[in-house]
Amino acid sequence: MKTDNELKELVRQKYSEIALQDKATNAASCCGAAGCSTEVYNIMSDDYTALEGYTSDADLGLGCGLPTQFAQIKPGNTVIDLGSGAGNDCFVARAATGVSGKVIGIDFTPAMIEKARTNAEKLGFNNVEFRQGDIEQMPVTANVADVVVSNCVLNLVPNKDGVFKEIFRVLKPGGHFSISDVVLVGNLPEALRKDAEMYAGCVSGAIQKDVYLELIRVxxxxxxxxxxxxxxxxxxxxxxxxxxxxxxxxxxxGTTGIFSITVFAQKQEQTAGCCAPGCC
Incomplete structure (x- = not known):
């Protein structure tokens, strides 16, 4: 069994390779991890092309949903994208925030950060920035974001509880997130669950749907x-x-299922006498 650090290094290596692949290779695989399927369709990703702000150079076909479509982003918002890749969701978010807003993409793969910055420079965006860092320890101060989005990323992180704690920390009171992710219903066959390559491909890193939702609540x-x-x-x-x-x-x-879900949740508004986590 690999340690958390070993799994994270595996993901870093795989996504460094993915940054150099074309979209067709990534989209024909499981989150881009391995172009091993001969069936020509996207296993997980949804079609972004109709969304305002879509940039083909930033779309690596790695997602499992359209979180920015559901994120209720308003003009002037500050948005953080976790696992921002080549910048796809950041640029869609920027179309919603407008020039008065700000978008911060966080990714721990240097090759992805470089690719995203190149894309932002081509587009001439000065209110979209990309920071290299671990989403379990975000390089962002507390209470800064109106909205957090993420697309098929938390399932790659061993410490999902730690990520939700960080999301709570960086959101402003009353802020919210919209996250697309892979979850399970029932138990995967052991061979799938323990294989590290499938971990980098999102599936064996996924947890039970009810556990995922409970982590958000607690x-x-x-x-x-x-x-x-x-x-x-x-x-x-x-x-x-x-x-x-x-x-x-x-x-x-059988009864086992693998699902993509897009989840919305809100950090409560700060009120006098509030003693909830993070608001005192």
Whole structure:
């Protein structure tokens, strides 16, 4: 079993490689981790092209939802994108905040930061910045963000509880997040669950849906809403790397499911005498 630091280093290495791949390679795989499927369709990602601010050079096909579409971003907002990659969600968020707002992308892969900064310079955006850092210890002061977004990233982080604590810290009172992520219902076959390559591909790093939602609740968030949910179907030619044909059939006919969910939650407004986490 790999340690948390070993898993994080694996993700850093894989996403450094992904930064150099084209979108078609990434989109035909599981979160871009391995271009091993011969079935030509996107396993997880949704279509961003109709959203204002979409920039094709920043779209690596790595997401599992459209969190910025649901994030209720307003002009002048400060938005933080966790695991910002080449900047796709940041540029969509910037279209919503306008020139009076600010967007901060955080990613711990240097190659992604470089690619995102290059894209921002090409677009001439001076209110979008990218900071290299760990989302478990964000390089951002407390109570600075109106909105936090993230797309298919928290499932890659071993310490998800720590990330939700950090999201709570950086959000202003009354601020909110909209996060797309991969979750499970039921238990994955052991071969899938323990394989490190599948961890970098989002699946074995996912946790149970009810545990995920409970982590949000216990970290002080309220008004928790699932804005969108869809099943994730892994093609047989990927599953055959881990399971026999018989086990694949049992897996598909069982009660286990892999889902993409987009979740909204809010940090409560600060009130006199409030003693909730982070507001005193």
């Amino acid at each position: 970290n002080g968030f309220e008004n928790i809403i699932i804005q969108k949910e869809k099943p994730i179907i892994i093609p047989d030619d990927i599953l055959l790397n881990y399971l026999t044909h018989q086990k694949i059939a049992a897996f598909k006919n």
